[in-house]
Amino acid sequence: MGCVCAVCWSGLGLIERPFCERLGTPFPADYGPGLLSPAAIANPPAYDRARAVARFDGAARELVHRLKYSDGAHLAWPLGAMMARAGHELLGGEPLLLPVPLHRFRLWSRRFNQAALLARSVARASGAELRPDLLIRRKRTAPQVGLSASQRAQNLAGAFSLADGAAPRLAGRAVVLVDDVLTTGATVDRLARLVRRAGAASVDVLVFALVVKDG
Structure with a gap:
């Protein structure tokens, strides 16, 4: 089933309260319950809440890299279990x-969708219903990091359906989008809009690691 060694565990920059209730980004101090970050107020996402286990650096970056590129599918079980604990309020x-779906060519080359493996582990730990069959990635997209807002929008145009x-399966239901890393948020934002148009009652996001900008 796989496990996370003590060295990797101790190197994780775990995200715990206080954090932005919308984006899940950590605060340097406790400013009171229910507080939103300036980014969440200025540019609120289409999803309701995002939660993550750890910052995407150090050990978390290494674990995600091993999961995706170093035949580390076995890591999905312990990482997903940690996600279920970090996102308990969403579940x-x-x-x-x-x-989050992969394009079929990328799925063929990687042999598995790491988001689907993580979601399966979260489902096993929480009892939530797993539906990997409801979203489709229609086109291959470039990495979102480094793109401007308009470039990200163009990159994702028509990417999902x-x-x-x-x-009918989404109408009136609470939805939790699951992925390995939340970077710019553009991908899950696009998916959140898609499932909301289908009538989802709420849309949250659960990831293993979150890119946190310094300052």
């Missing part, structure tokens, strides 16, 4: 877990 109320018959 009540019988949500649907929707992993709902599978046939998905809309």
Whole structure:
């Protein structure tokens, strides 16, 4: 089933309260409950809440790299279990877990979708319903990091769609989008808009690691 060694565990920059209730980004001090970051106020995302286990640096970066590129599929079980604990408040109320889909060519080359493996582990730990079949990635996209807002929008235009018959299954349901890393947030924002148009009652995001900008 796999495990995370003590060295990797001790090197994780775990994200715990206080943090922005919307974006999940950590605060340097406790400013009171329910506080939002300036970024969440200035540019609120299409999703309701994002939660992550750790900052995307050091040990977290290494674990994600091993999961995706070094035949580390076995790591999905312990990482997903940690995600279930970090995102426990998102997992009540019988949500649907929707992993961020890979394009079929990337799935063929990698042999697995790391988001789907993580979501399966979260489902096992939490009892939430896993639905990897409701979202489709229609085109290959370039990495979002380093792109401007307009370039990110163009990159993701037409990238995702709902599978046939998905809309009735999403209507009125709480949805949790699952991925390995939350970087710019553009991908999950686009997916959140898609499932909201299908009638989802709420949309949250659960990842293993979150890119946190200094300052």
